[in-house]
Amino acid sequence: MHISRSIEILVGFFVAMGFVAMFFLSMEVSNLGGLNGDEGYEVTASFENIGSLKVRAPVSIAGVKIGRVTAINFDSESFEALVTMQIESKYDQLPSDSSASILTAGLLGEQYIGLEAGGEDELLQQGSMLELTQSALVLEQIIGQFLFSSDSEDE
Amino acid sequence: MVGYLQGLGARSLGMFERLGRGAVFFINILLCIPSVLVRPRLLVAQLHSVGVLSFSLIVVAGLFVGMVLALQGFYTLSDFGAEGMLGVMVAASLVRELGPVVAALLFAGRAGSALTAEIGLMKATEQLSGMEMMAVDPVARIMAPRFLAGLLSMPILATLFSAVGILGGYFIGVGLLGIDEGGYWSQMQAKIDFNQDIMNGLIKSIVFGWVVTWIAVFEGYDAIPTSEGVSRATTRTVVHSAFAVLLLDFILTALMFGDI
Amino acid sequence: MTENKPLIKIRDVHFSRGSKLIFDGVNMDIQRGKVTAIMGPSGTGKTTLLKLIGGQLRPSKGSIEVDGRDVHKLRHAELYKLRKRMGMLFQSGALLTDISVFDNVAYPLREHTKLPETMIRHLVLMKLQAVGLRGARDLMPSELSGGMARRVALARAIALDPMMIMYDEPFTGQDPISMGVLVQLIKVLNDALGLSSIVVSHDVQETCAIADYVYLVSNGKVVDHGSPADLAQSESQWSQQFMQGMADGPVPFHYAAREYASDLLGVNE
Ligand SMILES: Nc1ncnc2c1ncn2[C@@H]1O[C@H](COP(=O)(O)OP(=O)(O)O)[C@@H](O)[C@H]1O
Ligand SMILES: [Mg+2]
Numbered sequence: 092m093h094i095s096r097s098i099e100i101l102v103g104f105f106v107a108m109g110f111v112a113m114f115f116l117s118m119e120v121s122n123l124g125g126l127n128g129d130e131g132y133e134v135t136a137s138f139e140n141i142g143s144l145k146v147r148a149p150v151s152i153a154g155v156k157i158g159r160v161t162a163i164n165f166d167s168e169s170f171e172a173l174v175t176m177q178i179e180s181k182y183d184q185l186p187s188d189s190s191a192s193i194l195t196a197g198l199l200g201e202q203y204i205g206l207e208a209g210g211e212d213e214l215l216q217q218g219s220m221l222e223l224t225q226s227a228l229v230l231e232q233i234i235g236q237f238l239f240s241s242d243s244e245d246e
Numbered sequence: 247m248v249g250y251l252q253g254l255g256a257r258s259l260g261m262f263e264r265l266g267r268g269a270v271f272f273i274n275i276l277l278c279i280p281s282v283l284v285r286p287r288l289l290v291a292q293l294h295s296v297g298v299l300s301f302s303l304i305v306v307a308g309l310f311v312g313m314v315l316a317l318q319g320f321y322t323l324s325d326f327g328a329e330g331m332l333g334v335m336v337a338a339s340l341v342r343e344l345g346p347v348v349a350a351l352l353f354a355g356r357a358g359s360a361l362t363a364e365i366g367l368m369k370a371t372e373q374l375s376g377m378e379m380m381a382v383d384p385v386a387r388i389m390a391p392r393f394l395a396g397l398l399s400m401p402i403l404a405t406l407f408s409a410v411g412i413l414g415g416y417f418i419g420v421g422l423l424g425i426d427e428g429g430y431w432s433q434m435q436a437k438i439d440f441n442q443d444i445m446n447g448l449i450k451s452i453v454f455g456w457v458v459t460w461i462a463v464f465e466g467y468d469a470i471p472t473s474e475g476v477s478r479a480t481t482r483t484v485v486h487s488a489f490a491v492l493l494l495d496f497i498l499t500a501l502m503f504g505d506i
Numbered sequence: 507m508t509e510n511k512p513l514i515k516i517r518d519v520h521f522s523r524g525s526k527l528i529f530d531g532v533n534m535d536i537q538r539g540k541v542t543a544i545m546g547p548s549g550t551g552k553t554t555l556l557k558l559i560g561g562q563l564r565p566s567k568g569s570i571e572v573d574g575r576d577v578h579k580l581r582h583a584e585l586y587k588l589r590k591r592m593g594m595l596f597q598s599g600a601l602l603t604d605i606s607v608f609d610n611v612a613y614p615l616r617e618h619t620k621l622p623e624t625m626i627r628h629l630v631l632m633k634l635q636a637v638g639l640r641g642a643r644d645l646m647p648s649e650l651s652g653g654m655a656r657r658v659a660l661a662r663a664i665a666l667d668p669m670m671i672m673y674d675e676p677f678t679g680q681d682p683i684s685m686g687v688l689v690q691l692i693k694v695l696n697d698a699l700g701l702s703s704i705v706v707s708h709d710v711q712e713t714c715a716i717a718d719y720v721y722l723v724s725n726g727k728v729v730d731h732g733s734p735a736d737l738a739q740s741e742s743q744w745s746q747q748f749m750q751g752m753a754d755g756p757v758p759f760h761y762a763a764r765e766y767a768s769d770l771l772g773v774n775e
Binding site: 368371372373375376377378379380381382383387 | 557560562586587589590592593594596597598600601602603613614617618659662
């Protein structure tokens, strides 16, 4: 049975388009594109409360995304949350006394980690621990505090 | 009443019998797949008629579904000031659900019905019997290449559907509705996980490709060899494929995303 | 091999479709090198009989031996090996509609041999020449008339030089000229290639002109058999009716029904 060249070419094109589409989905659409493999270095920070922070949440500094959260664990000695984040290796000039806070994108948005650069000459590197942290703002607690303080004003 | 019960019993017995024959047929196809790999030309010809000829339909449908998703999503999300999430919404719906499911439904209508009609007509015109008498196994030469082509085409088509849909959403969201371009992509990248979303979507599309092509090829092979029989078989292919795809989608979704 | 041993031995074959009994103990011997005709009214199961011989259907009782081997006891691979030596011409021709005449005839050669393409070309043209359609090699099956399609199918059936060919109603629906051509071809091929032929038909005249031996089948049984000359002289009323094409006789003109008058009056039983 003879198959014409044009059919073979069309089939080749079809399969190639499938690969292009798959490549597009992996690199442009999903998180595979965000971090180039396992490059970068990991730092940790412990928080009293992480709110609804999730693994894969972005880590940014001055609004620029520089990495993402790779693991969230509970430290049973300090009763705090231990967050591991991966920072892309091109951002390797961060002072070691930088602070980390859990912020919310917009009113109802996702939670992410915002870093703020410190002043030390020493730099963050693989395995560093961020000492200065600020926990997530938990809406119920804020509302509770607000109610509590307005109650006490009334009296 | 007894007659009604008897009818019900007969019908369910008939259904199980058909299911059994379908399973035996599927095993026969599997046994014949090595013989297809030895003759890749058979497969190329079928990839053309099953995959390439569905290409334009899938691309156009994907584009429009993506654009509609963006339009509808925008009006809902903007109520919450969350337009930035549009990319995520479009991509997640497409990659997890709509890509595999809608592509499979379109595939059943476009390629599945054509497969059933072709094989059914080959049976009605004694071509299959003719092959058997020429000592050529029609399962190896006709069914197996078509089955394999369907199995391979479906993930390609579903992936294309999702990719084109995401681009369609981009044209509407960024081009027409003016949301931030960087946000469209970066939110998407932040939220869509390769293993959790893209791979699961791919697995779904492979399962759907398997079930739709299996139904289509079996219905053709099992058709009553008259014009009416073939037309009924073609209808059955589309209806049963649609049911099977929706049911399997529910099961797979529950298995894959159920624990979130 | 022993010349006088029959090529096909059919012994006490029973077969039914659902609840409908089609064969109820059929015995036949098909001799080598001869043209054997199987005749009977439409719907008696002539096609079914050929499919039983080809191993596509399985009898519920009885046996069919082809060239000394019981068709229904063979394993899949052996059956397929045997089928390479059995040609069958289907009523519709059964050509593969998506490939040309040439490729159709070449199909069994390409499937079963590793001959180089030039050799296949020679063989195909030879077979097409034998049926007078060498000029039609580039046509598609849809462009052929019914008679031409059957001749192409015949060329395909002889492509692997089989030991026998089964013809399923080769004359039905043919104009007198094509019919003459086919009658001629069957006879010539049988004698020139040393084949054994089985012709299933209900065209008495044409079939008797070339048949060496005839079986008449009706109601699941062989009703009569003998050479065409014998049958013309047969005392069996059934044979007389069939051979001469009379409307009424042992085979009633009327399908089984109740009394005409009561039917008309609408009397319920
Ligand atoms: N696939 C089938 N399923 C059920 N019944 C069939 C089938 N094929 C043929 N029959 C029945 O078997 C009988 C014999 O058919 P067939 O062998 O085609 O007769 P013939 O060739 O002598 O005209 C017919 O009564 C027909 O209705
Ligand atoms: Mg017939």
